[in-house]
Amino acid sequence: MTRDAQQAPAVIDTSKPSVARVYDCFLGGKDNYEVDRQVFQQVDDVAPQMKQLARDHRNWLVRVTRFLAGEAGIDQFIDCGAGLPTAENTHQAAQRMNPEVRVVYVDNDPVVAAHGRALLEENDRTHLVMADLTKPDEVFDDPTVTRYVDLDRPIALIQCSTIHHVSDAEKPREIMQRYIERLPSGSYLALTHFYDPQDGSEASKLARFVEDIFANGPMGSGYFRSHGEIESFFGGLEMVEPGIARLNDWWPDGPLLSARTAEDEVLIGGVARKP
Numbered sequence: 001m002t003r004d005a006q007q008a009p010a011v012i013d014t015s016k017p018s019v020a021r022v023y024d025c026f027l028g029g030k031d032n033y034e035v036d037r038q039v040f041q042q043v044d045d046v047a048p049q050m051k052q053l054a055r056d057h058r059n060w061l062v063r064v065t066r067f068l069a070g071e072a073g074i075d076q077f078i079d080c081g082a083g084l085p086t087a088e089n090t091h092q093a094a095q096r097m098n099p100e101v102r103v104v105y106v107d108n109d110p111v112v113a114a115h116g117r118a119l120l121e122e123n124d125r126t127h128l129v130m131a132d133l134t135k136p137d138e139v140f141d142d143p144t145v146t147r148y149v150d151l152d153r154p155i156a157l158i159q160c161s162t163i164h165h166v167s168d169a170e171k172p173r174e175i176m177q178r179y180i181e182r183l184p185s186g187s188y189l190a191l192t193h194f195y196d197p198q199d200g201s202e203a204s205k206l207a208r209f210v211e212d213i214f215a216n217g218p219m220g221s222g223y224f225r226s227h228g229e230i231e232s233f234f235g236g237l238e239m240v241e242p243g244i245a246r247l248n249d250w251w252p253d254g255p256l257l258s259a260r261t262a263e264d265e266v267l268i269g270g271v272a273r274k275p
């Protein structure tokens with residue numbers, strides 16, 4: 001166990017839904033409470049394919065990790081907003097490509113600290129740090145991060161479904177800009193984000209509906225932003241083909257297994273390289 005983890009607050013507030021636990025519901029996990037399931041149910045009643053989107057999202061992360069640890073030759077990852085290890089995790093996908101890959105996960109949810117640790121810290125090259133991902137300098141200067149990640153060599157920074165939990169008031173663009181400034185040359189950023197096409201389509205209506213439940217309800221965050229806003233989080237880095245895309249269109253493993261749904265449209269992502 002790392003020093004940071006030992007100091008993590010052990011108190012789990014079961015009176016208020018948490019982002020990590022609600023996401024766990026969508027993935028079919030067991031580390032959630034009634035308050036979390038109520039938020040999940042409100043969305044699931046109207047948009048049952050959101051569960052599939054959550055699974056597609058984890059599959060996207062595995063494909064991206066395969067690219068980063070393989071073709072791109074990255075052997076150190078900082079995965080912000082680790083989440084609960086319900087599905088396959090970054091270190092498992094990365095260490096299949098290269099067993100020497102080091103992964104430091106970052107989260108601030110006590111349930112992730114309590115239940116996720118055993119799976120996330122599976123070997124001596126994977127570590128979990130309790131830190132606030134809206135504070136890039138605190139993440140990069142954390143003693144566990146500096147111990148296991150060489151900040152003078154290329155890193156893969158993963159921001160999967162994290163920045164859409166950062167409100168405009170918290171200045172997500174500035175936060176991402178600071179992350180990018182601190183990344184060594186040759187590093188990669190992989191980022192996914194809730195998307196509102198803002199075109200009156202079914203997908204746009206779905207985005208508004210889910211944002212209302214997530215951000216205006218007791219969970220308190222989950223913002224569906226425009227393509228331009230999401231693009232700005234990449235700070236002008238060189239996009240890896242095909243750029244920012246629907247998750248199933250990024251390095252697909254083959255033709256789609258089922259017809260597209262409005263749910264497929266409301267989460268997009270991409271990978272970019274810092275020259």
Ligand SMILES: C[S@@+](CC[C@H](N)C(=O)[O-])C[C@H]1O[C@@H](n2cnc3c(N)ncnc32)[C@H](O)[C@@H]1O
Pocket residue numbers: 019020023057058061080081082083084106107108109112131132133134159160161162165
């Ligand atoms: C929707 S989950 C995504 C999990 C995983 N990245 C994935 O894509 O499957 C978002 C995660 O970010 C974490 N998180 C949200 N805000 C955070 C913050 N300010 N600092 C650290 N972690 C945060 C939550 O606890 C949760 O585990």
